[in-house]
Amino acid sequence: MLDIPDNPTTRQVVFKLLKVLVVMTVSYFALMALYFAAEYNTSSRLKNIDVLVVDLDRSIIGSYFLNFTQEQNKAPERVNWSIQSGYADVQSVVNDVENGNYWGAIIVQANASKTLNTALSTPLHDYDPTKAFLFVYDGGRDPLTVKPHVVAGMYNHFIQFTSRFNLAWVFLVLTYAGDNVASLQPLADAPQVLGLPVAFEELDVHPPATPIIASATTVAYIWIFLVAGGSTYLVAHTVQPLTREASVRKTMTLLLVPLLVFLFSLSMVYSVVLRIFGVPFTSAGQFATLFLGMFLLQAAVASLVLFLVFLIPVMLIPAITITFVVMNVIAVFHPVELMPPFYRWAYAMPFLNAVQLARYVLNGSYNRLGYNLPILFAWIVVPIVLLPMAISRQKRLLMEVVASAKGGQLRCRYCSSSGDGGDERGGSGCCREKEKMDRDRKRQDDCECDYGTQAVDFKRRDRSSEIEDLSQYAMNGEGDATEGCYCCYRRRNRRGRDQSDGMNHLNSTDEDPSIEDDDLEDEAMIKNNAEVMIAAQQIRSLHRPGMLESEAAPSAPPEPQALEASRYHQHRRPSEEYQRSLIEMPQLTRHPYASELVNAQTPDEVK
Numbered sequence: 052m053l054d055i056p057d058n059p060t061t062r063q064v065v066f067k068l069l070k071v072l073v074v075m076t077v078s079y080f081a082l083m084a085l086y087f088a089a090e091y092n093t094s095s096r097l098k099n100i101d102v103l104v105v106d107l108d109r110s111i112i113g114s115y116f117l118n119f120t121q122e123q124n125k126a127p128e129r130v131n132w133s134i135q136s137g138y139a140d141v142q143s144v145v146n147d148v149e150n151g152n153y154w155g156a157i158i159v160q161a162n163a164s165k166t167l168n169t170a171l172s173t174p175l176h177d178y179d180p181t182k183a184f185l186f187v188y189d190g191g192r193d194p195l196t197v198k199p200h201v202v203a204g205m206y207n208h209f210i211q212f213t214s215r216f217n218l219a220w221v222f223l224v225l226t227y228a229g230d231n232v233a234s235l236q237p238l239a240d241a242p243q244v245l246g247l248p249v250a251f252e253e254l255d256v257h258p259p260a261t262p263i264i265a266s267a268t269t270v271a272y273i274w275i276f277l278v279a280g281g282s283t284y285l286v287a288h289t290v291q292p293l294t295r296e297a298s299v300r301k302t303m304t305l306l307l308v309p310l311l312v313f314l315f316s317l318s319m320v321y322s323v324v325l326r327i328f329g330v331p332f333t334s335a336g337q338f339a340t341l342f343l344g345m346f347l348l349q350a351a352v353a354s355l356v357l358f359l360v361f362l363i364p365v366m367l368i369p370a371i372t373i374t375f376v377v378m379n380v381i382a383v384f385h386p387v388e389l390m391p392p393f394y395r396w397a398y399a400m401p402f403l404n405a406v407q408l409a410r411y412v413l414n415g416s417y418n419r420l421g422y423n424l425p426i427l428f429a430w431i432v433v434p435i436v437l438l439p440m441a442i443s444r445q446k447r448l449l450m451e452v453v454a455s456a457k458g459g460q461l462r463c464r465y466c467s468s469s470g471d472g473g474d475e476r477g478g479s480g481c482c483r484e485k486e487k488m489d490r491d492r493k494r495q496d497d498c499e500c501d502y503g504t505q506a507v508d509f510k511r512r513d514r515s516s517e518i519e520d521l522s523q524y525a526m527n528g529e530g531d532a533t534e535g536c537y538c539c540y541r542r543r544n545r546r547g548r549d550q551s552d553g554m555n556h557l558n559s560t561d562e563d564p565s566i567e568d569d570d571l572e573d574e575a576m577i578k579n580n581a582e583v584m585i586a587a588q589q590i591r592s593l594h595r596p597g598m599l600e601s602e603a604a605p606s607a608p609p610e611p612q613a614l615e616a617s618r619y620h621q622h623r624r625p626s627e628e629y630q631r632s633l634i635e636m637p638q639l640t641r642h643p644y645a646s647e648l649v650n651a652q653t654p655d656e657v658k
Contacts, residue, residue, distance in 0.1 A: 078370065082377050089385045089394055094128040099388040100200060103156035104134045105144050110164030112183060112249060115219070117159075119212050130154075130204040141185060148187050149256045151417035155188035155201045157208070157251075167248055171224065174241040184209065184251035191257030191414025194265045196386040202253075209251055220248045257415045261329045268409045269383060272348070275321060276379065276402060279349035280372055282313045283356040295449075299442050307435075310353055318345035330413060341412045348405035351430035358434035361441035379403070401430045 055067055104120050106113035117134060124132045133153065138144050144156050163183040170178040186205050190197050224245060228235050238245050259265055286309050294302040322342045332338045355375070359368050379402030381390075387397045397403060404423040410416045411423075 082374060086377055086381055089381045089390045093385075093389045096389045096391075097128055097200065097204070098131045100130045100154050100196075100204075100386075101133045102130050102201060102204065103144060103147065103153040104132050105138050105156060106134075106136070106159045107138070107141070107161040108159040108163040108183075112164045112167065112216075113159040115216055116184075116212060119215065120208070123208065123211065129208075130200065132157075132208070141187075145187055145254065145256060148189055149417055151189075151192065151419070154192070154197065155186065155205060157205060158185040158187065159183070160185055163249070167244070170241060170244045171238075174237040174239075174244060176240045178241050178244055180243055180247050180250040181252045183249040186251050186253045188253075188255060189257050189416055190255040191259060191410055191416035193386060193410070194259065195269065195384060196389075200386070200389070213249065217248060221245060259414055260331050263325070263328055263330060264413050267325055267330065268406050268413065271321075272383065272402060272406055272409075273376075273380060275317075275345060275348060276352055276376060278317060279314065279352040280356050280376075282317065282349075283310060283353040284360075286310045286313060287357060287360050299439050299446070302442050302446075303439060306357060310357070311350075314346055314349045314353060318342050318349060321345050337412055341409060344405055344408040344412065347408075347424075347427040347431065348401055351401040351405075351427055354431050354434040354438075358438050358441055361438065361445050399426055401427055 055063060059067075104117070106117055120132045120134060123129060124134075141158055141160075144158055147153055148156050160182055166178070166182065167180075169175065186202070186209075188197055188201050188205075224235075235245075287306060290305045290309065293305050297305065319342060322338060322345060325341070326332060326338070332341075356368075356372060359371060363371070378397070379400045381394065382397035382400040382403035383406050387394060387403075390397065404419075404426045407416075407419050408423045408427075411418055411420065
């Protein structure tokens with residue numbers, strides 16, 4: 052997509068920019084749509100969050116609350132209130148929340164109704180309405196989900212409950228006092244019995260030990276993710292010169308050993324930084340477990356990136372890695388339970404599993420190591436197992452390219468060679484390089500002397516035509532007929548004779564002296580014709596088109612200047628009209644000297 056010609060036109064550059072812009076716009080839109088669609092219309096999926104409701108009171112308050120909860124559970128955009136029975140005490144409910152079976156729980160405390168009735172009949176000034184309800188949740192499970200959705204849902208649900216229950220309680224007390232002609236004066240010592248009969252207290256099973264833990268297990272992991280990928284690129288690029296001639300096993304060793312050192316050091320640095328900034332580690336085992344989680348995450352990212360480096364073209368790696376990063380970030384910053392069903396793949400992302408492992412180590416949230424560790428190891432092992440095949444494939448392709456380049460048949464994934472030597476060339480740079488190599492090689496095959504890159508492809512005609520072509524070629528300034536190209540012509544002429552008279556050479560025991568005589572004759576003719584043309588160039592340059600007939604022609608330059616002019620004209624291509632005028636000039640039969648040829652004073656005499 053980014054391949055452009057060596058000398059592009061403005062139209063080609065504009066078209067290429069528009070093409071890149073369209074691709075980037077579509078890709079950017081797709082990635083952003085993938086990210087924002089994960090949290091789009093989240094409230095409609097709140098039913099995927101289960102909050103346990105348990106009635107340990109089994110009396111007025113408990114019954115009223117269960118009836119209200121069942122009614123509210125039918126409303127949309129609410130968490131799912133799972134009403135369960137069979138729990139004997141609060142600890143059994145806490146254990147279920149701690150194990151991750153529920154995001155939270157609302158417990159109607161035992162004897163809540165009995166305590167409130169006692170406070171009413173015998174006003175208790177120390178009555179505590181918060182002992183009526185208990186909210187249980189695990190703040191360390193996911194700080195970005197528990198507080199905004201679970202705890203906030205409990206608060207809203209309880210506010211709506213008390214707005215009804217408090218009115219009903221006041222009405223019940225006033226009705227009872229009126230029917231029994233009882234005085235409400237004793238309630239002056241315990242106004243909370245009438246004004247705030249019920250309230251709640253909270254129990255966070257695993258509260259964050261320090262505020263830095265929330266960012267240390269979310270945003271900071273993005274940097275870990277990116278640093279691991281960048282370190283892999285750096286190591287692969289640095290050791291690449293050492294792996295060109297190495298075997299697959301040695302290549303893997305050269306790649307993995309420094310990469311493991313990098314990842315080990317970065318994981319240790321991150322763990323130490325957390326300790327410096329106030330994250331408490333109760334034991335060395337906790338520190339080692341956190342370090343292990345950091346290392347596994349970076350190793351998972353590094354193994355995938357390293358595999359992609361040897362598998363796909365480099366130009367595709369940024370697009371794949373960016374998409375991979377976005378997919379992992381989605382899994383951490385949005386609860387998977389609130390995403391559309393399409394996003395269930397987020398459970399298999401290494402980022403999410405590493406973050407859950409860190410939250411378990413730092414916050415003590417519920418243990419999910421049973422599937423966190425296998426997923427992380429899978430992201431490490433699978434690319435490493437496939438890496439030798441990717442390295443072997445890349446080395447094989449590289450050797451084919453090198454061997455083909457040396458043999459004249461360059462093959463790559465963008466151009467193929469046919470059996471007869473013909474090429475199907477695409478628009479890639481390697482194919483254009485192949486064309487250039489073919490042209491240079493053809494020139495070298497046509498001329499085997501030091502002037503091979505300036506030689507001309509002579510066709511097999513009669514010998515006199517070849518001599519005239521070679522002399523004309525030298526006259527145009529494209530070769531040296533007297534030295535370099537003549538020797539090549541002589542070799543080709545000799546090879547042509549050998550092929551046409553092969554049987555005579557095989558049957559003859561003595562070398563034919565006429566061949567050498569012909570060569571000497573050809574050499575003399577070529578030198579003579581070439582020198583004539585060179586001298587003609589010098590003479591023709593003296594005749595300017597604007598010169599008047601009466602104007603005297605300048606005298607011929609000295610012989611050293613004429614030689615310099617001859618060397619200049621040998622490397623300059625004259626115009627077409629200029630060449631035609633030279634071809635029409637008569638050929639001289641004797642060796643020309645510049646001082647003898649330019650004695651004429653007028654252009655007519657010179658002509």
